[in-house]
């Protein structure tokens with residue numbers, strides 16, 4: 399299977415505004431932000447979608463949640479943000495490489511984005 403756009407970003411083959419990186423994931427600003435803060439947390443391991451994750455991905459999934467909280471703190475939005483995972487094209491997934499959307503700012507308190 400061809401590399402996803404996120405794998406190319408992780409490998410440094412195409413540029414992105416990287417705001418966080420550790421051994422297991424990166425966080426980048428979304429290229430088409432839907433809110434004042436719109437960050438993607440992406441595992442370096444390719445898991446196509448959340449429902450493809452297996453038991454041995456448990457630690458990685460927990461790591462992604464912790465990373466999201468750390469990034470939210472780093473960005474000063476730890477008290478009010480939404481975490482979204484689109485699972486499958488029917489749910490609006492366009493990049494087939496698991497990622498968490500951190501959404502914050504704007505009219506977040508008024509309802510769904």
Ligand code: 5GP
Nearest residue numbers: 403414426427428429430484490491492493
């Ligand atoms: P999905 O709809 O799959 O959950 O979300 C994919 C997200 O990736 C979209 O919000 C889209 O704007 C973002 N995206 C797609 N291509 C790129 C890219 O090349 N760079 C960055 N930074 N974000 C991208």
